[in-house]
Amino acid sequence: xxxxxxxxxxxxxxxxxxxxxxxxxxxxxxxxxxxxxxxxxxxxxxxxxxxxxxxxxxxxxxxxxxxxxxxxxxxxxxxxxxxxxxxxxxxxxxxxxxxxxxxxxxxxxxxxxxxxxxxxxxxxxxxxxxxxxxxxxxxxxxxxxxxxxxxxxxxxxxxxxxxxxxxxxxxxxxxxxxxxxxxxxxxxxxxxxxxxxxxxxxxxxxxxxxxxxxxxxxxxxxxxxxxxxxxxxxxxxxxxxxxxxxxxxxxxxxxxxxxxxxxxxxxxxxxxxxxxxxxxxxxxxxxxxxxxxxxxxxxxxxxxxxxxxxxxxxxxxxxxxxxxxxxxxxxxxxxxxxxxxxxxxxxxxxxxxxxxxxxxxxxxxxxxxxxxxxxxxxxxxxxxxxxxxxxxxxxxxxxxxxxxxxxxxxxxxxxxxxxxxxxxxxxxxxxxxxxxxxxxxxxx
Amino acid sequence: xxxxxxxxxxxxxxxxxxxxxxxxxxxxxxxxxxxxxxxxxxxxxxxxxxxxxxxxxxxxxxxxxxxxxxxxxxxxxxxxxxxxxxxxxxxxxxxxxxxxxxxxxxxxxxxxxxxxxxxxxxxxxxxxxxxxxxxxxxxxxxxxxxxxxxxxxxxxxxxxxxxxxxxxxxxxxxxxxxxxxxxxxxxxxxxxxxxxxxxxxxxxxxxxxxxxxxxxxxxxxxxxxxxxxxxxxxxxxxxxxxxxxxxxxxxxxxxxxxxxxxxxxxxxxxxxxxxxxxxxxxxxxxxxxxxxxxxxxxxxxxxxxxxxxxxxxxxxxxxxxxxxxxxxxxxxxxxxxxxxxxxxxxxxxxxxxxxxxxxxxxxxxxxxxxxxxxxxxxxxxxxxxxxxxxxxxxxxxxxxxxxxxxxxxxxxxxxxxxxxxxxxxxxxxxxxxxxxxxxxxxxxxxxxxxxxxxxxxxxxx
Ligand SMILES: Cc1cc2nc3c(=O)[nH]c(=O)nc-3n(C[C@H](O)[C@H](O)[C@H](O)COP(=O)(O)OP(=O)(O)OC[C@H]3O[C@@H](n4cnc5c(N)ncnc54)[C@H](O)[C@@H]3O)c2cc1C
Ligand SMILES: Cc1cc2nc3c(=O)[nH]c(=O)nc-3n(C[C@H](O)[C@H](O)[C@H](O)COP(=O)(O)O)c2cc1C
Ligand code: SF4
Ligand code: SF4
Ligand code: SF4
Numbered sequence: 001x002x003x004x005x006x007x008x009x010x011x012x013x014x015x016x017x018x019x020x021x022x023x024x025x026x027x028x029x030x031x032x033x034x035x036x037x038x039x040x041x042x043x044x045x046x047x048x049x050x051x052x053x054x055x056x057x058x059x060x061x062x063x064x065x066x067x068x069x070x071x072x073x074x075x076x077x078x079x080x081x082x083x084x085x086x087x088x089x090x091x092x093x094x095x096x097x098x099x100x101x102x103x104x105x106x107x108x109x110x111x112x113x114x115x116x117x118x119x120x121x122x123x124x125x126x127x128x129x130x131x132x133x134x135x136x137x138x139x140x141x142x143x144x145x146x147x148x149x150x151x152x153x154x155x156x157x158x159x160x161x162x163x164x165x166x167x168x169x170x171x172x173x174x175x176x177x178x179x180x181x182x183x184x185x186x187x188x189x190x191x192x193x194x195x196x197x198x199x200x201x202x203x204x205x206x207x208x209x210x211x212x213x214x215x216x217x218x219x220x221x222x223x224x225x226x227x228x229x230x231x232x233x234x235x236x237x238x239x240x241x242x243x244x245x246x247x248x249x250x251x252x253x254x255x256x257x258x259x260x261x262x263x264x265x266x267x268x269x270x271x272x273x274x275x276x277x278x279x280x281x282x283x284x285x286x287x288x289x290x291x292x293x294x295x296x297x298x299x300x301x302x303x304x305x306x307x308x309x310x311x312x313x314x315x316x317x318x319x320x321x322x323x324x325x326x327x328x329x330x331x332x333x334x335x336x337x338x339x340x341x342x343x344x345x346x347x348x349x350x351x352x353x354x355x356x357x358x359x360x361x362x363x364x365x366x367x368x369x370x371x372x373x374x375x376x377x378x379x380x381x382x383x384x385x386x387x388x389x390x391x392x393x394x395x396x397x398x399x400x401x402x403x404x405x406x407x408x409x410x411x412x413x414x415x416x417x418x419x420x421x422x423x424x425x426x427x428x429x430x431x432x433x434x435x436x437x438x439x440x441x442x443x444x
Numbered sequence: 445x446x447x448x449x450x451x452x453x454x455x456x457x458x459x460x461x462x463x464x465x466x467x468x469x470x471x472x473x474x475x476x477x478x479x480x481x482x483x484x485x486x487x488x489x490x491x492x493x494x495x496x497x498x499x500x501x502x503x504x505x506x507x508x509x510x511x512x513x514x515x516x517x518x519x520x521x522x523x524x525x526x527x528x529x530x531x532x533x534x535x536x537x538x539x540x541x542x543x544x545x546x547x548x549x550x551x552x553x554x555x556x557x558x559x560x561x562x563x564x565x566x567x568x569x570x571x572x573x574x575x576x577x578x579x580x581x582x583x584x585x586x587x588x589x590x591x592x593x594x595x596x597x598x599x600x601x602x603x604x605x606x607x608x609x610x611x612x613x614x615x616x617x618x619x620x621x622x623x624x625x626x627x628x629x630x631x632x633x634x635x636x637x638x639x640x641x642x643x644x645x646x647x648x649x650x651x652x653x654x655x656x657x658x659x660x661x662x663x664x665x666x667x668x669x670x671x672x673x674x675x676x677x678x679x680x681x682x683x684x685x686x687x688x689x690x691x692x693x694x695x696x697x698x699x700x701x702x703x704x705x706x707x708x709x710x711x712x713x714x715x716x717x718x719x720x721x722x723x724x725x726x727x728x729x730x731x732x733x734x735x736x737x738x739x740x741x742x743x744x745x746x747x748x749x750x751x752x753x754x755x756x757x758x759x760x761x762x763x764x765x766x767x768x769x770x771x772x773x774x775x776x777x778x779x780x781x782x783x784x785x786x787x788x789x790x791x792x793x794x795x796x797x798x799x800x801x802x803x804x805x806x807x808x809x810x811x812x813x814x815x816x817x818x819x820x821x822x823x824x825x826x827x828x829x830x831x832x833x834x835x836x837x838x839x840x841x842x843x844x845x846x847x848x849x850x851x852x853x854x855x856x857x858x859x860x861x862x863x864x865x866x867x868x869x870x871x872x873x874x875x876x877x878x879x880x881x882x883x884x885x886x887x888x889x890x891x892x893x894x895x896x897x898x899x900x901x902x903x904x905x
Contacts, residue, residue, distance in 0.1 A: 028509040034796055038832075041827055085828060085829055092792045425824060
C-alpha cells in the first residue's frame with residue numbers, strides 16, 4: 001500500500017495559530033515584569049510585557065506596533081527565533097518550568113495586522129538622502145524599512161528573483177511559510193522602499209554605480225553556498241540549501257531518496273533531515289564527525305528531528321561517495337576519535353586509521369555551513385575570519401559603507417533576529433551620519 | 445471528624461451550608477438535587493408579590509482569565525405562581541426532614557399581606573422564614589426589598605407584623621446598600637427577629653459595550669443598576685458581618701447570624717464563621733459551578749477544623765471577632781518591614797516598581813557584586829538568556845527606609861517570598877486615642893506633631 005505524500009500537508013506550518021482564547025489566557029498569565037528579562041534576552045529588545053499586555057487588553061494593533069517598532073521582521077521572528085535560548089529561556093516563569101509562549105503570542109499579534117492588511121508605520125517626511133541596500137534578507141529589509149520610516153529614500157538591490165533572503169528561500173516551510181516572508185517584503189515596499197530584484201552587485205550592478213548614486217550603502221549579502229566536502233564522488237552530493245529551497249519553491253519536483261544521508265550537524269542539517277523524512281525517505285541518517293555534545297544545532301531542533309525518526313552517526317567523517325552507473329549506492333566514512341581542543345575550543349576529531357565503513361544510501365545531502373561573503377574581497381573591505389569587519393556603528397573600513405547580518409557574524413550564531421538588530425542599529429547609525437552632515441541632531 | 449451540625453435559632457441542619465434564596469432554590473426539583481448532593485439547608489427563592497422577569501437579567505464581571513468574579517442581576521423574586529411554590533416547599537420538607545428549609549418572603553408593605561404570607565408558609569411545614577429586605581432592584585422601586593431595609597423604622601414595623609403572628613423562627617435579611625447595617629439590624633431585633641442574615645446584593649452597573657455603547661447586560665436597548673454578588677463582594681460582606689458581631693446592642697440579643705456574600709470555598713466559609721456567622725449561604729458559586737461544590741465545602745471545612753482541633757461549629761463562630769478594632773486603637777508603635785527571600789524570588793521586579801512608583805522608593809536592585817544598579821542598564825548589543833539571567837540584579841529592601849506599607853508583599857507573585865517581619869520600633873506602645881487624650885496638640889497641629897516625632901524617633905522621608 002503506497003501512501004501518497006502531499007508536500008503541502010507534510011511541510012505545512014508546524015504550529016497552528018493560537019486561538020483567541022489561548023492567546024488571552026496566555027497573555028493574562030504573563031506577570032508584566034518590570035525591566036523584564038525576556039526583553040533583555042531578545043536581541044532586538046522588543047518590549048515583551050508591553051506587547052503581551054496589549055493582547056490582554058484587546059489592543060492588538062498597538063501590540064503589533066510595539067513588536068514591529070523594535071523588530072520590523074516580527075512576524076518572521078515570531079516563527080523562527082530560537083526562543084528557548086532567547087526570550088522564553090529568560091522568562092521568570094521558568095522557575096515553574098512554564099515560560100510564557102512569547103513567540104506564539106508575537107505571531108498572534110503580528111498575524112492580526114498582516115491578516116487585515118493593516119500598516120502600523122508610515123514613511124517619514126523626505127530628507128532627500130539616498131541609501132543603497134545590497135541584499136534583501138532580514139538585515140537589508142530591516143535597514144531599508146527603518147531608514148524609510150526616517151524619511152530617507154532607499155533602494156534595495158537583490159540578486160534573487162524574490163526578496164526575503166533566507167526567510168524566503170532557506171527556512172523550511174514547517175517553520176515559516178513563504179507568504180509570511182513575502183508579506184514583510186510588501187510592508188517594507190509600502191514604506192516607500194524600492195526593491196529591485198535580479199540585480200547582483202558584481203554582476204549586473206557595479207560598485208561605481210552604487211557609490212555614485214547613493215549617500216550611504218548597507219551591505220547585507222548574507223553568506224554563500226555550502227562548501228564542498230572535497231571527497232571523491234562530490235558531483236553526486238546535493239547542496240543542502242538548494243534541497244531546502246526546492247522543498248519551499250517546488251516541492252512536487254523534489255526527488256527524495258529512500259535512504260538519505262545528511263552530512264553536518266547544524267540547524268541546516270536538521271532541516272534537511274526533517275524535509276527528507278517528511279517527504280518519504282525510509283531512513284535518514286545524519287553523519288557528524290564529532291559527538292552529540294559538540295553539535296551546533298539547538299537542543300530543541302535536535303529533539304525535534306529525533307522525534308521525526310532521524311538517526312545519527314556520530315564520530316564519522318565521509319571519505320567517498322560510492323556510486324554505480326551514476327546512482328549513489330553508499331557513503332564511505334571513517335571513524336573519528338576526539339583529540340585535543342582545536343581553534344574553536346572543541347575537541348578536534350581525528351580519523352581512526354583503518355576504520356572505514358559504508359553507510360548504504362541513495363542520496364547524500366551536505367549541510368556543513370556556508371561560504372564567507374565574497375563581496376568583501378571584491379570591495380577590498382577589511383575582514384575578520386572571512387566576515388566583513390565593522391565597528392560599533394556597523395561601518396566597514398570604507399567610510400559611508402555599512403554592513404550587517406550574517407555577512408558580519410564572525411562571533412556568535414547567525415540568526416534572523418540578530419540580522420534584524422544589525423539592520424535597525426545600522427539604519428540609526430546612517431541616520432545619525434546624515435543628521436551630522438545636515439548639522440541637525442539625530443533623533444533616534 | 446468534627447461535628448458540623450448547627451442549631452440556628454432552633455433551625456437544625458447537618459452542616460452550616462445553606463443555599464441562599466436565589467435561582468438555585470427556584471424549584472423542588474433543584475432543591476431535591478441539592479439536598480442529594482449534601483447541602484445542609486436551603487432558603488427558598490423569595491416568594492410573594494406577583495412579578496414579571498426580563499431576559500438578559502444576569503451580567504458578569506470577568507477579570508483577567510477569571511470568569512465571573514461577580515455576577516449582577518435584575519432578577520425579581522420568584523416568578524412562579526405562589527401556590528406552586530408553596531406546594532413544592534411542602535413536598536421538599538416532607539422528603540427531607542433533617543434539612544433546614546427556610547422560605548424567603550417579600551410582599552407589599554401592608555400588615556394583612558405579611559400576616560397572610562406567614563400563615564401560608566407555616567402551613568407548608570417549613571423550618572423558618574427569611575424576610576427579604578435586601579433586593580436592590582425591581583422590588584425596591586415598588587416599596588419593597590431594600591426600600592424597607594434602608595429605613596430602620598420600616599424594617600422594625602414590618603418585622604413586628606411578622607413576629608406577632610409567626611410561630612417559626614424569623615430571620616431578617618439585610619441590604620448592604622446602607623451606610624451602616626447596624627441601625628436596620630437593631631431595628632429588626634427590637635421587633636423580635638430570631639436571626640439576621642447578610643448580605644444581599646450590592647447596587648452595581650457591570651459595564652458598557654464599547655462597540656454599541658449599550659449597557660451590559662443590554663435589556664432591549666436599556667440597562668440599569670442590578671444586584672452584585674460573588675467572590676468580589678466577600679471583603680465587603682466580611683466587614684458588614686463583623687460590624688454586627690461587635691455591636692454591643694446587637695450582641696445583647698444573642699441571635700445567630702447567617703453570613704453570605706462571595707462564599708466559594710471552605711476557606712471563605714471558615715472566615716465567615718470566625719467573624720461571627722453561624723450558618724453560611726451560597727448563591728453565585730453554585731450558579732457558576734453547580735451543587736457539587738458542597739462536597740469540598742464540607743470536606744475542606746472538616747479537615748481544617750480537625751487540623752485546628754475544633755470539635756463543633758460553635759467553637760469556631762466569632763473566634764476572631766475580638767480582634768476587630770479600628771484605627772483609633774491600633775498600636776502606632778507596631779513596626780514591620782518587608783523582607784525578600786532571594787531563594788524564592790523569581791526577579792520579576794514587580795515589588796521594585798510598586799515601591800518605587802507608589803510607595804517609599806526603598807527597594808534597591810543589587811547586582812552580583814553587591815552594587816546598587818539602575819534598571820534597564822544593558823546596552824543594545826546585549827542579548828540571550830544566559831546574559832539576561834546571569835546579570836539580573838536582585839531586589840533588596842532597604843529596611844531602615846521601609847515604612848512597612850505591605851504593597852510589595854501584596855504584588856509579589858510568589859507565595860511566601862516577601863514577608864512582613866515584625867521588628868522592634870524602640871518606641872513605647874501608643875494608640876491615636878491615647879494620643880488624643882494625653883497629647884491633643886500633637887493630633888491637631890503639624891508643628892507639635894513634628895516635635896513629637898523627633899522626640900520619639902519617628903522619621904518619615
Ligand atoms: C537552512 C537555514 C535555516 C535557518 N533557520 C533559522 C531559524 O530557524 N531561525 C533563525 O533565527 N535563523 C535561521 N537561519 C539563519 C537566518 O536565516 C539568517 O541568519 C538570516 O537570514 C540572515 O539574514 P541576512 O539578511 O544577513 O542574510 P540572508 O537572509 O542570507 O540574505 C542575504 C540576501 O542578499 C542577497 N545577496 C547576496 N549577495 C548579493 C549580491 N552580490 N547582490 C545582491 N544581492 C545579494 C541574497 O540573495 C539574499 O537575498 C537559518 C539559515 C539557514 C541557512
Ligand atoms: C441572580 C440572583 C438572584 C437573587 N435573588 C434573590 C432573591 O430572590 N431573594 C433574596 O433574598 N436574595 C436573592 N439574591 C441574593 C442572594 O441570595 C445572596 O444574598 C447574594 O447573591 C450573595 O451571595 P453570593 O455572593 O454567594 O451570591 C439573588 C442573587 C442573585 C445573584
Ligand atoms: S519574563 Fe515572562 S512573565 Fe515576565 S514579562 Fe517576560 S514573558 Fe511576561
Ligand atoms: S513595605 Fe512598602 S515601603 Fe517597604 S519595601 Fe515594600 S513597598 Fe516599599
Ligand atoms: S515581586 Fe517577589 S518575585 Fe518579584 S522580584 Fe519582588 S520579591 Fe522577587
